[in-house]
Amino acid sequence: MGELFAVFLRGINVGGVRIAMKDLQQVLAAAGFAEVRTLLASGNVVLAADADAETVKARVESVLRERFGYDAWVIVKTAPQVHAIIAGYPFGTTPGLHAYAVLTTEAGTVDDVVDALEPSPTERWQAAGDVLYWEVPKGSSLDTNLSKRLAKAKYKPLVTTRNLNTMEKVAAALG
Known part of the structure; x- marks a missing residue:
């Protein structure tokens, strides 16, 4: 069977790349992965x-x-990493605010993303290794200093963002 992993795809079903979750599941199963399950439609x-x-x-x-x-x-x-990411969220949950985990390929990426970047007045973040925890008011996720930095082309292969609710669903599927 092997070890269970969570795989977070970046940039699908939010821009020009459309992949049906059924197709994604079939392709990964055909590639030799076991127990393949997709959650939500966001990769x-x-x-x-x-x-x-x-x-x-x-x-x-x-x-x-x-x-x-x-x-x-x-x-x-x-x-265990997914469960630790959820447990490590430092801000709690507050109505009207999005709770995000920005997942990166390595801690150096987090450092680079936040280097010399001031938070917008409505957002806050905290670095934790290769994860950047981020809180922002609902409806403003695309308008903040951090979101504009994360949208830069150089970060496309290095980061993906998930809200805490999604992370909890993934954690439940992992057991």
Whole structure:
């Protein structure tokens, strides 16, 4: 069976790249991954593999590029890592505010993203290794200093953002 992993795809079903979750599940299962499940329509996958996270990342990206013809970038986390990300959220949950985890490929990416960047008056963030926790009022997620920095082309292969509710659903699927 192998170890369970959460695979977070970046940039699908929010821009020009459209992938049906049923197709995504079938392609990954055909590539040899086990227990493949998709969650929501925003590129969240739980799967089992007899490999480490870096190997899973490389294999998934290769399969997606070949089958769907786009520059696929994913971030892979183990079940304990996903649970730790949720437990580490530092701001609590407040009505009217989005609670996000910006997942990155490495801690250096988080440092680069926030380097010399001042938060907008309505947002706050906190770095935690390769995760950047972010809180912002609902409806303003695309208008803040951090969101504008994250939208830069150089970060496309390095980051993806999920709200805490999505992370909790992924954690539940991981067990």
